[in-house]
Amino acid sequence: MELLHxxxxxxxxxxxxxxxxxxxxxxxxxxxxAQMGPLNQARLVTSFSxxxxxxxxFLNDGYLAHAALAFFANRGSRLYVVRVARNATTASxxxxxxxxxxxxxxxxxxxxxxxxxDDISVTVANGTLDSANEFKLQLTRPxxxxxxETFDNLSMNPDAANFVDRVVGAGxxxxxSAANAINSTVSGTSVSPATAGVSLPASNRxxxxxxxxxxxxxxxxxxxxxxxxxxxxxxxxxxxxxxxQRASTPAAAYTAFNAAFAAGAYTLTSGVSGKASSVRVxxxxxxxxxxxxxxxxxxxGTETTGAAVLRPANGTYLLSGATVGGSVTASTAGSDGITxxxxxxxxxxxxxxxxxDVNILAVPGIGTGSTVAFGxxxxxxRQDCFFVGDMAPTDKAPADAQAFVNGLATKTxxxxxxxxxxxxxxxxxxxxxxILVPPSGFVTGIYARIDSTRxxxxxxxxxxxxxxxxxxxxxxxxxxxxxxxxxxxxxLIRFFAASGIVVWGARTLATQSNPEYRYVPVRRLxxxxxxxxxxxxxxxxxxxxxxxxxxxxxLNIGAFMMNQFRAGAFQGSTPSQAFFVKCDAQTNPQSQxxxxxxxxxxxxxxxxxxxxxxxxxxxxxxxxx
Numbered sequence: 282m283e284l285l286h287x288x289x290x291x292x293x294x295x296x297x298x299x300x301x302x303x304x305x306x307x308x309x310x311x312x313x314x315a316q317m318g319p320l321n322q323a324r325l326v327t328s329f330s331x332x333x334x335x336x337x338x339f340l341n342d343g344y345l346a347h348a349a350l351a352f353f354a355n356r357g358s359r360l361y362v363v364r365v366a367r368n369a370t371t372a373s374x375x376x377x378x379x380x381x382x383x384x385x386x387x388x389x390x391x392x393x394x395x396x397x398x399d400d401i402s403v404t405v406a407n408g409t410l411d412s413a414n415e416f417k418l419q420l421t422r423p424x425x426x427x428x429x430e431t432f433d434n435l436s437m438n439p440d441a442a443n444f445v446d447r448v449v450g451a452g453x454x455x456x457x458s459a460a461n462a463i464n465s466t467v468s469g470t471s472v473s474p475a476t477a478g479v480s481l482p483a484s485n486r487x488x489x490x491x492x493x494x495x496x497x498x499x500x501x502x503x504x505x506x507x508x509x510x511x512x513x514x515x516x517x518x519x520x521x522x523x524x525x526q527r528a529s530t531p532a533a534a535y536t537a538f539n540a541a542f543a544a545g546a547y548t549l550t551s552g553v554s555g556k557a558s559s560v561r562v563x564x565x566x567x568x569x570x571x572x573x574x575x576x577x578x579x580x581x582g583t584e585t586t587g588a589a590v591l592r593p594a595n596g597t598y599l600l601s602g603a604t605v606g607g608s609v610t611a612s613t614a615g616s617d618g619i620t621x622x623x624x625x626x627x628x629x630x631x632x633x634x635x636x637x638d639v640n641i642l643a644v645p646g647i648g649t650g651s652t653v654a655f656g657x658x659x660x661x662x663r664q665d666c667f668f669v670g671d672m673a674p675t676d677k678a679p680a681d682a683q684a685f686v687n688g689l690a691t692k693t694x695x696x697x698x699x700x701x702x703x704x705x706x707x708x709x710x711x712x713x714x715x716i717l718v719p720p721s722g723f724v725t726g727i728y729a730r731i732d733s734t735r736x737x738x739x740x741x742x743x744x745x746x747x748x749x750x751x752x753x754x755x756x757x758x759x760x761x762x763x764x765x766x767x768x769x770x771x772x773l774i775r776f777f778a779a780s781g782i783v784v785w786g787a788r789t790l791a792t793q794s795n796p797e798y799r800y801v802p803v804r805r806l807x808x809x810x811x812x813x814x815x816x817x818x819x820x821x822x823x824x825x826x827x828x829x830x831x832x833x834x835x836l837n838i839g840a841f842m843m844n845q846f847r848a849g850a851f852q853g854s855t856p857s858q859a860f861f862v863k864c865d866a867q868t869n870p871q872s873q874x875x876x877x878x879x880x881x882x883x884x885x886x887x888x889x890x891x892x893x894x895x896x897x898x899x900x901x902x903x904x905x906x
Contacts, residue, residue, distance in 0.1 A: 297829075297832070297833045297836060298836065298837065298840075299817065299818075299820050299833065299837045300817070300837070300840070300841075301813055301814060301816075301817030301818070301837055301838065301840070301841035302813065302816070302817060303809065303813045303841075303844075303845075304638070304640075304809060304812045304813045304816060305359070305638055305640060306640050306728075306732045306737040306805065306808075306809050307357065307358075307359070307640060307641060307725075307728055307729035307732045307733070307737075308359040308360075308361070308638050308639050308640050308641070309352060309357060309359065309360050309361065309639070309640070309641040309642070309643070309725045309728075309729065310323065310360070310361040310362075310363065310633055310636070310639040310641070310642045310643070310666075311345060311348055311349065311352075311360060311361070311362050311363070311642075311643055311644070311645055311721075311722075312363045312365060312626055312629040312630065312632075312642075312643075312644045313343055313344065313345030313348070313362075313363075313364070313365065313626075313644060313645050313646065313647070314340060314342070314343035314345055314364070314365060314366065314620075314621055315336040315337055315340070315343070315345050315346065315362070315364040316336065316337025316338055316340060316346075316395060316397050316617075317335075317336060317337040317364075317391075317393050317395050317397040318335050318336040318337065318362070318364045318393050319364065319393055320364055320365065320366055320369070320393065320394060321363065321364070321365065321628070321629060321631075321632050322363065322364075322632055323361045323362070323363050323632040323633055323636050323639075324361065324362055325359065325360070325361050325362075326349075326360050326361075326362060327358060327359060327360070328353060329349055329350055329353045329354075332346070332349045332353075332360070332362065333346075334454070335362070336349075336362060336364060337395075337397055338709070339708055339709050342620060343646065344645045344646030344718060344719050344722075345362070345364075345645055345646075347645070347646075347705070347708070347718045347719070347722060348643070348645030348646065348718070348719055348721060348722025349362070349722065350705075350708060350722070350750070351705070351718060351722030351723045351726060351749075351750050351751075352722045352723075352725055352726040352729075353726065354723075354726065354749045354750040355723055355725075355726025355727050355729070355730055355748070355749045355750070356726060356729055356730040356733070356749075357725060357726035357728075357729040357730070358729060359729075361633070361636060361639055363629045363630075363632040363633070364393075365621050365625045365626055365628070365629045366394060366395070366617065366618050366621060366625070367618045367619050367620065367621045367622065367625050368616075368618035368619055369394035369395055369616060369617055369618035370394055370613060370614070370615060370616040370618070371390055371391050371393070371394045371395075371613065371615060372390065372391040372396075372398045372399070372600050372601030372602070372613060372614060372615030373388055373389060373390035373391065373600070373601075373611075373612070373613045374388070374389055374403065374598050374599065374600055374601075374603045374609060374611075374612050374613075375387070375388045375389075375609065375610045375611035375612070376388075376389070376405065376593035376594060376596075376598060376608055376609060376610070377593070377594055377608045377609075377610050378463075378590060378591045378592065378593065378594065379589075379590045379591070379592055379593075379594055380465070380466070380467070380590045380591075383594070383608070383610075384461075384463050384610075385461050385463070385610040385611065386437070386460065386461050386463065386591050386592070386593055387437075387445065387458060387459070387460055387461065387593040388458065388459040388461065388611075389403055389418075389456050389457075389458050389600060390456060390457050390458075390459070391455065391456060391600060391601070391615055392453065392454075392455060392456055392457050394615065394616075394617075394618075395615055395616070395617050396601070396614075396615045396616055396617050397615065398455065398456075398600045398601045398615050399601045399602065399614075399615060400422050400423055401420055401421070401422055401429070401455065401599075401600040401601070402420070402421050402422075402597055402598065402599055402600065403418060403419070403420055403456075403597070403598050403599075403600055404417075404418070404419045404421065404596070404597045404598075405417070405418060405592075405593045405594065405595050405596055405597075405598070406419070406595055407595065408433060408434040408435065409433050409434060410433075410434045411434065413583060413584070413585050413589060414436065414584070414585060414586045414588065414589045414592075415433075415434045415435055415436055415443070415592075416435050416437075416445075416592045416593065416595075417431065417432065417433040417434070417435065418430075418431070418432045418435065418445070418449065418458075419431045419432075420453075420455055420456065420600075429454075429455060430452075430453055430454065430455065432445075432448055432449055432452065432453070435448055435449075436586075436588055437460055437556060437588040437589075437591040437592055438556045438557055438586065438587075438588040439460070439556065439557075440494065440556075440557055441588075444460070445458050445460055446458050446459060446460055456600065460591075463591070464554075464555045464556060465554055465555055465556055465558070465587040465588060465590055465591050466554055467554055467558070467585075467587050467589070467590050468550050468551045468552070468553065468554040468555075468558045468587055469493065469550070469551045469558035469559030469560050469584070469585060469586045469587050470548055470549060470550050470551070470560055470584070470585050471547075471548075471549040471560040471561065471562050471576055471577065471582055471583070471584045472546055472547065472548050472549075472582060472583050472584075472585075473546050473547040473548075473574055473575040473576045473580075473581070473582045474546060474575050474581050474582065475544055475545040475546045476545060476575070477509070477545060477546055477547055477574050477575040477576075478573050478574060478575070479507075479508055479509040479512065479542075479545075480506070480507050480508070481502065481506040481507075481512060481570055481573060481574075483504075484568055485568055485569060485570045485573055486501055486502040486503075486506060486515075486568060486570050487499060487500070487501050487502075487565035487567065487568040487569060487570055488500060488502075488562055488563070488564070488565050488569060488570045488571040488574075488576065488577075489562065489563040489564065489565055489571070490520060490549075490560070490561070490562055490563075491559075491560070491561040491562075491563070492520065492523075492530075492534050492535060492538065492551050492552075492559070492560055493530055493531070493534040493551055493553060493557055493558055493559055494530075494557055494559060495525055495526050495527050495530040495534065496526045496527065497561075497563060498523055498526070499565060500516070500519035500520060500523070501519065501568075502515035502516060502519055502570060503515050503518065503519070508542075509542035509545070509547070510542050512542065512547070512574065513540040513541050513542040513547060514540070516540040516547070516549065517538060517539060517540040520535060520538045520540070520549075521535055521536055521537075521538050523535050531552075531553045533552045533553050534551050534552045534553040534558075535552060536552060537552025537553065538550070538551060538552045539552070547574055547575075547576060549562065549576070551587075554587055555587050556586075556587055556588040556591060557586075557587065557588070558586060558587030558588075559584065559586040559587065560584065561577070561584055562576040562577035562580075562582065562584075563577050563579070564577065564579065564580075593608070594608035596608055599612075600615075601613075601614050601615040602614035602615075623647070623649055623651045623652050623655075626644050626647050626652050627651075627652060627655045629644075630642075630655070630656070630659050633666075637665075639666055640665070640666050640667065640805075640808070641666060641667050641668075641669060641725050641728055642656055642659070642660060642666055642667070642668050642669070643656070643668065643669045643670070643671070643721035643722075643725055644656060644670075644671075644721075645671065645719045645721045645722050646671060646674075646718075646719040646721075647671065648670070648671040648672040648673040648674070648676065648685075648719070649673070650685065650688050650689055650690070651690075653668075653670035653671070653689060653696070653698060654689050654690040654691040655691075656668040656670060656696065657670065657689070657691045657692070657693055657695055657696030657790060658691040658693075660695040660696060661691070661693045661695040661696075664695070664808070664811070665808055665811070665812050666695070666808070667695055667696065667697070667801075667804065667805055667808065668695060668696035668697075669696070669697060669698075669699065669721045669724050669725055669728075670696060670697065670698040670699070670721070671698070671699065671702070671719040671720055671721050672685045672698060672699075672700050672701070672702075673685070674702050674717050674719075674755065676700060676701065677701055677755045677756040678756065679758065679762040679765055679766055682700040682701075682766055682771045683765060683766060683769065683771070685698070685700075685771075686698060686766075686769050686770060686771050686790070687769065689790065691790075692770070692790040692791060692793075692794055693789070693790060693791050693794075693795070694789040694790070694791035694795050694798030694799075694803075694804040695789070695804065696789065696790050697770070697772055697787075697788065697789050697790060697801050698770070698771060698772065698790065699720040699721070699724050699772045699773075699774060699784070699786070700720070700766070700771055700772070700773060700774070701720075701754055701755040701756045701758075701773075701774065702717045702718060702719055702720060702754070702755040703717070703718060703720060703723055703748055703751035703752075703753070703754055703755075703774060703782065704716065704717055704718070704751060704752055704753035704754060704755070705718050705750050705751055705752060706752060715752050715753055717755055720774055723748045723749070723750065723751060723774075724741070724784060726749070727741050727746050727747075727748070727784055728741045728805075731745070731746065736848055736849065736850060737802065737805050737806050737809050737850075738802050738806045738845075738848075738849065738850040738851075738887065738888055739802060740787035740800065740801060740802045740890035741784060741787060741801065741802070742772070742783070742784045742785060742786055742787040742801075742890070743783065743784075743785075743890075744777075744779075744780040744783055746783050746784040747780070747781055747782065747783055748774060748781075748782040748783060748784065751774075751782045753782075754774060754775075754776060754782065757775075757776055758773050758775055763775075763785070763786075766786075767786060767788065768792065768793070769792060769793065770788045770789060770790045770791070770792035770793070770799075771786070771788075772784065772785075772786030772787065772788055772801075773785045773786050787800055787801045787802060787890055788800060788801065789801055789804055791804075800889055800890055802887075802888075802889075802890065803887045803889060806850060806885075806887050807887070810842075810845070810883070810885065813841065814838055814841065814883065817837065817838075817841065818834060818837070818838070818881075821833070821834060821879065826869070826874050826877070826878075826879050827874075828865075828866075830879065831864040831865055831869065831879070834862075834864045834879070834881050835862050835863075835864050835865075835881075838862045838864075838881060838883060839862045842856075842859075842860045842862060842883070842885065843856060845860075845885075846859045846860060849888065850885075850887070850888065851885050851886050851887060851888060852886040852887065852888050852889075853886055858886065859885065859886055860883070860884060860885040860886065861882070861883070861884045862881065862882070862883050863881070863882040863883075864879070864880070864881040864882070868880045868881070868882055
């Protein structure tokens with residue numbers, strides 16, 4: 282700011298305060314087999330009803346939907362879903378057009394692979410507003426579902442706002458359409474009723490005409506105009522003398538334009554055929570002839586575009602597995618394919634590579650050592666998320682759990698496993714008895730619940746970690762059995778008469794290899810701190826590497842750590858006992874400054890769960906009064 286005249290000047294001076302906002306800790310990602318939905322893509326859902334709308338219902342050979350139900354039932358709120366499949370196919374039906382020699386004109390495909398659309402039918406009918414040029418699509422299922430979707434007044438003209446691909450693609454929850462790139466051999470026409478007049482007074486010889494959507498142009502009909510043939514010739518001469526208004530309009534649309542009069546009706550024909558071919562007549566603002574000639578829809582005439590014959594033939598067609606013949610030129614049946622393998626689930630992790638806000642990952646129901654080790658390794662490499670693993674449903678005895686954990690190829694603090702499988706009431710109603718479902722859906726929901734009520738530093742275990750929606754367990758464990766499993770990092774789900782079914786373990790797979798991060802809340806707290814500080818200090822990049830920057834980093838990181846201390850995340854009765862932030866000339870010698878590096882040391886003393894509560898009781902010796 283230049284100070285060139287006496288007076289008061291106001292300047293806004295940066296305070297150096299850059300508040301660090303804590304990242305989410307409980308946004309979860311599931312990988313699994315689903316009834317429908319996009320393959321190998323991570324999509325966010327925020328409720329089970331939203332999950333069902335996008336990914337369908339429960340499967341007999343997959344647990345993704347069961348896990349999602351358990352996640353939301355335990356107060357999870359944000360869930361990324363990656364659907365995987367092997368050799369799944371997408372249902373589609375190809376319908377012929379209405380030309381004299383029909384050709385394939387419209388392909389309707391399910392918007393995702395699978396057998397889910399086997400009972401969906403597609404009905405094609407004329408459009409409601411313009412039955413001569415437009416059409417209607419209606420998707421239905423047998424009762425009680427009935428009509429699923431209706432798209433009316435659709436066009437086969439790619440340039441039209443109501444082009445079928447554009448409308449269906451934007452609005453359908455079930456299908457996508459692909460209008461074939463064939464062209465019509467028919468030109469657009471405008472036809473008057475057979476009782477059209479055949480004489481025009483000199484004061485009424487103007488009309489507006491729009492050829493091939495080029496835009497309305499005013500024409501004046503020259504003498505003579507006393508007979509139908511003379512009027513037709515006058516219309517033709519006036520239109521062929523026009524020039525296109527748009528560079529995209531072929532000149533031949535005008536130069537080859539034709540007008541004829543026969544059997545008491547005028548027929549105006551565009552000089553170019555094709556989807557966009559059309560002739561539209563409207564009333565002139567003065568000296569109007571269109572009303573007398575009955576040309577244009579408002580005057581009782583009809584207008585047919587070149588795209589009209591490209592409309593799919595009227596009828597009802599199965600979306601999946603329709604019989605080829607008649608108006609059906611091709612058909613593909615939807616299929617779920619074969620059972621996905623470990624490699625398919627492991628490939629699904631790549632869908633999260635670009636998802637930065639996911640914190641917890643699981644592959645519900647896939648309790649193989651290969652997949653659990655892969656998930657733990659994936660989170661270890663990322664260092665910003667935590668893997669919750671399942672064992673197999675047949676692992677019901679402590680020896681099974683012990684063998685599973687001991688056999689894992691990757692054991693780090695970025696993962697934990699839970700055992701045994703809980704039971705829930707069959708949500709489909711097919712089984713009269715409770716069914717086994719994987720723990721990961723329940724556990725990740727409990728992580729989210731404890732995070733929101735207590736904080737990420739609180740162990741997601743104990744009497745408040747009730748397993749909502751569970752009605753039983755695959756096996757009941759006792760203290761002696763847990764004595765074998767707890768030291769190797771196998772977290773139990775147990776039943777206690779006073780508390781019900783609860784998570785009764787909070788150890789990572791690094792229980793023996795890395796005791797510093799033995800506990801789940803310690804590792805997850807470290808992830809939270811690291812990602813929050815990383816995101817909140819991006820402003821420092823390219824700033825001058827000297828004391829003002831160091832002071833700013835100390836101030837902002839220190840303020841963030843103080844907030845966590847006040848929330849109870851750290852040990853110690855004072856901030857100095859709980860954490861430290863060091864960024865000065867000692868951590869940033871000249872050699873590092875010359876290399877463009879600024880170093881901040883942040884240390885914290887995490888609170889650790891009171892895993893073993895020991896109460897010592899002794900008798901008090903009698904004392905004389």
